[in-house]
Amino acid sequence: MWQEVIEIEGPYQFDRVIERHAIDPLNQVDLQKRLIKVPILIEEKNQYIVEVTGLGTVNKPVFKLTGNNSKQKEAQIKRISEIFQWNTSLKQVNRHFQQTDLRDLFQEHFGTPLVLDFDPFSCLVKCIIHQQLNLSFSHTLTERFVKTFGNEIDGVWFYPNPEIVANITVEQLRDMQFSSRKGEYVIGIGIAVAERDLEFEALARKSEEEIFNELIKIRGIGAWTIQNFLLFALGRPNLFPATDIGIQNALKKLYRLDRKPTLEEIEQYKHRWEPYLSYAALYLWRSIE
Known part of the structure; x- marks a missing residue:
């Protein structure tokens, strides 16, 4: 067994992350203890369990990692960092959207990261x-x-x-x-x-x-x-699934339209949100959940 404490730059809403994961009955999540147990695959065949516990705040995020096997420890930590997107500056993303018509959404869901599927x-x-x-x-x-x-x-x-x-x-x-x-x-x-x-x-x-x-x-x-694979397996930051019904409904709500926007209208909206279209999509989905 091993343990590691990691601090990252805020903001980062870890509670939103584990609340989202708790929806899936396959995931092992304890909302009160602020932890999730993550199945990790290294080299496609080596299986490990890493327990990730949130210790810090939204603005000063700190995490305790506990592994069940110290073999390939650094690779496990690297993969956890990739899954939870700890190397992405949400401060920079949030700053970008303060100058757009998604400003209120990014304030409401402040620090919500784009998190990857486990493999x-x-x-x-x-x-x-x-x-x-x-x-x-x-x-x-x-x-x-x-x-x-x-x-x-x-x-x-x-x-x-x-x-x-x-x-x-x-x-x-x-x-x-x-x-x-x-x-x-x-x-x-x-x-x-x-x-x-x-x-x-x-x-x-x-x-x-x-x-x-x-x-x-x-x-x-x-x-x-x-599109889902690019977003949630690879974490591509500038992808916008314009044909997704949820996105269209969120835009209808945002702009108070009496119908879903056309693809041509969506094209006009989305150019303002580059190069973080994936985050625009994520926060739009959150707005109708």
Whole structure:
């Protein structure tokens, strides 16, 4: 076991982060103790648990990290920092938006960070499972999938690795209430990663256009899934999913429109928010939750 205390530049709303994670029944979160247990994958196969506890305030964030295994400790800390985006200056982001029409939103949700999913493969699988489902049933379906094919360490669940997913049958997923098509898509993602047709480390180094062109070739992956992957697996800071219904509803509310804005209108709005479009999207989503 190991421990490390890390201080970062504020603002940073850790309580908002763990409240968001608490919605997912697979996540181990204690809101009173301000902690979350994070499943960490290093080199795609080494599994660790890191408990992250918030000790500081919004303006002076401090975190205690407790690991269950000191092997690859520095890599674990690095990955935790990436997931929680501790190297991004929210002060600079917030300052940028004070000069825009999103100023009030950034004051209301002051210090809310863009946080990544725990690993790219599980992010992509979760996006496929969640497609065209309400939030409650999508969590139920994901929980069934992970608890059937994944593994658990100290109460923390890991998604099944690509090799396991590649060998699941559609019939097994149909028994869990997957549609045949959704089952095929999930298995196809597993096969693509297991056979190295899709490599996340190489993908992360590419431009958004290159990533889009690579992922769109895979069955079941459309623009919505790719945008979610870019945001919540790779943490790209300047991405705006203009076709997302939630974003459109948030803009309708913000500008007091009697209809959803057109894509042309959204294009006019969003240029003012660059180069932090991802944060604009995040805070707009927060405004209607």
